[in-house]
Amino acid sequence: MTLLVDIGNTRVKWARADAAGRPGPVQALAHDGRGDWVDTLPTDFDGPVWFATVADADLATPLQAWSRDRLDRAAVEVVSTASAAGVQCAYARPECLGVDRWLACIGAFHRGPGSVVVVDAGTALTVDVVDATGCHQGGLIVPGMATMQQAIHAHTRIRSQPVEQVPDDLARDTDTAVAAGALHAAVGLIERVCRRFALDRRILAGGEAARLADRLEGDWHLAPDIVLEGLGRVAVESAINASSSNGHSR
Numbered sequence: 001m002t003l004l005v006d007i008g009n010t011r012v013k014w015a016r017a018d019a020a021g022r023p024g025p026v027q028a029l030a031h032d033g034r035g036d037w038v039d040t041l042p043t044d045f046d047g048p049v050w051f052a053t054v055a056d057a058d059l060a061t062p063l064q065a066w067s068r069d070r071l072d073r074a075a076v077e078v079v080s081t082a083s084a085a086g087v088q089c090a091y092a093r094p095e096c097l098g099v100d101r102w103l104a105c106i107g108a109f110h111r112g113p114g115s116v117v118v119v120d121a122g123t124a125l126t127v128d129v130v131d132a133t134g135c136h137q138g139g140l141i142v143p144g145m146a147t148m149q150q151a152i153h154a155h156t157r158i159r160s161q162p163v164e165q166v167p168d169d170l171a172r173d174t175d176t177a178v179a180a181g182a183l184h185a186a187v188g189l190i191e192r193v194c195r196r197f198a199l200d201r202r203i204l205a206g207g208e209a210a211r212l213a214d215r216l217e218g219d220w221h222l223a224p225d226i227v228l229e230g231l232g233r234v235a236v237e238s239a240i241n242a243s244s245s246n247g248h249s250r
């Protein structure tokens with residue numbers, strides 16, 4: 001068993017994974033830019049820690065130290081590459097694609113046949129398309145809904161409060177106008193991508209997924225662990241490649 005860790009800009013997500021790299025139940029914690037979340041991680045697994053991060057390097061350092069000190073083994077970082085686990089990266093410079101997007105594409109590709117769109121609605125909202133043969137077609141990045149609201153607060157005198165029920169209609173007060181504006185901006189972007197591409201499957205992940213799910217047309221599959229699924233796939237593939245190249249060198 002291994003531990004898979006996905007460090008996002010707001011939250012860290014982790015799960016133990018079986019020998020095939022399949023993650024079990026996911027846990028998530030807002031890190032507030034600090035590294036003390038490592039004290040919450042489980043230690044009852046015998047394999048390595050595999051991690052991916054899009055956050056500041058400061059957040060991975062405590063994980064590496066924790067793995068060395070508590071488990072006596074190095075944590076292994078996974079980064080975006082030109083191809084992995086049957087998926088080819090659309091970026092000319094694959095290392096520039098956010099590794100969470102890359103792993104979400106890999107996780108989504110392996111969830112079923114046909115082309116797939118994967119939306120990760122977190123600090124940023126990202127939309128990526130992978131065709132039926134595993135070619136990543138590219139994607140889009142916009143602020144997540146909370147980040148859109150923070151941008152309004154940062155650049156205007158508006159200080160809006162969250163609203164319980166966001167209407168499908170136009171808003172008649174500021175709180176609702178800001179909340180509904182963010183929601184409809186996200187929905188509009190996603191639906192536009194869905195119209196442009198012939199997509200067989202639609203996958204929705206991230207801390208804001210639940211707020212989007214019932215507003216989107218079509219069949220959407222909620223997959224909160226899609227990044228960790230991709231991470232598990234790449235971890236297993238990397239371990240197999242490493243052991244076979246060790247074998248050849250003997």
Ligand SMILES: Nc1ncnc2c1ncn2[C@@H]1O[C@H](COP(=O)(O)OP(=O)(O)O)[C@@H](O)[C@H]1O
Pocket residue numbers: 007008009010011012028029030121122123124144146147205206207208
């Ligand atoms: N307990 C929570 N703490 C912080 N953000 C949360 C929480 N629950 C839901 N959210 C929402 O989820 C978003 C973060 O989602 P997540 O997918 O973890 O993002 P990231 O990968 O960027 O860290 C936040 O912007 C917020 O809107």
Ligand SMILES: CC(C)(COP(=O)(O)O)[C@@H](O)C(=O)NCCC(=O)O
Pocket residue numbers: 008009010054096097098099100101120122123124125126141
């Ligand atoms: C777009 C992101 C900020 C999303 O991060 P998240 O919201 O998951 O914390 C991250 O994937 C990233 O830093 N990407 C690098 C740029 C790119 O993907 O082109």
Ligand SMILES: [K+]
Pocket residue numbers: 120121122123124125126206
């Ligand atoms: K995201």
